[in-house]
Amino acid sequence: MPVVILGFWLILNGRFTVEVIVIGLIISILVSLISYRFLGLGFASEKRAFGKIFQIIAYLISLVGAVIKANFAMIALVLSPEIEIKPQIIYFKSPVRGDFAKVALANSITLTPGTITVHLEEGKFGIHTIDAPMAEGIESSKFVRKLKNIEGGH
Numbered sequence: 150m151p152v153v154i155l156g157f158w159l160i161l162n163g164r165f166t167v168e169v170i171v172i173g174l175i176i177s178i179l180v181s182l183i184s185y186r187f188l189g190l191g192f193a194s195e196k197r198a199f200g201k202i203f204q205i206i207a208y209l210i211s212l213v214g215a216v217i218k219a220n221f222a223m224i225a226l227v228l229s230p231e232i233e234i235k236p237q238i239i240y241f242k243s244p245v246r247g248d249f250a251k252v253a254l255a256n257s258i259t260l261t262p263g264t265i266t267v268h269l270e271e272g273k274f275g276i277h278t279i280d281a282p283m284a285e286g287i288e289s290s291k292f293v294r295k296l297k298n299i300e301g302g303h
Contacts, residue, residue: 150184150195151177201299208295212257215292219283223262226280235281241288243272250296257292 154177162169185191226234243251255266258276263283268275278284 150190151181154180204295204299208253208292208299211291211295212260215257216261219262219264222283223279226263234279236277236279237281237284238267238275238277239284239287240268240273240275243274244288244293245296245300246272247300250300254292254296258287 151174155173158173158177159165159169162173226232243254245251245254251269251272255269255274258264258274259266263279264287265277266274267277274288276284276287
């Protein structure tokens with residue numbers, strides 16, 4: 150937390166002098182110690198939080214990659230001489246437990262071209278796909294694995 154507070158201090162200050170950095174270090178350490186005391190936090194919980202942040206960033210990077218890949222698949226489907234699509238709705242039980250993970254999975258599926266989440270209730274997903282192969286393995290996709298890691302249930 151002190152690093153984040155110091156970074157915020159330097160951004161708000163706009164100057165990088167020795168005096169500004171020293172005052173920022175002192176203030177960031179004091180604010181962190183007070184926060185730890187009143188919020189009941191410690192270094193271990195802060196370390197877990199930063200680990201989660203890095204996992205979420207990795208998830209978002211893989212989501213962008215999947216969206217790009219799905220865009221090319223949709224372009225190939227649209228530009229093919231014989232468009233033979235088999236739209237379908239599939240249902241599957243969510244392997245993720247938390248509400249955040251379920252919503253993130255639903256939105257990730259919807260952001261990926263060719264698929265849209267049409268139903269999410271009590272952990273059961275309904276996904277519409279424009280072509281049947283797009284739905285293969287969706288319940289055990291890399292999105293699900295990464296979200297389970299973020300939840301802490303490898």
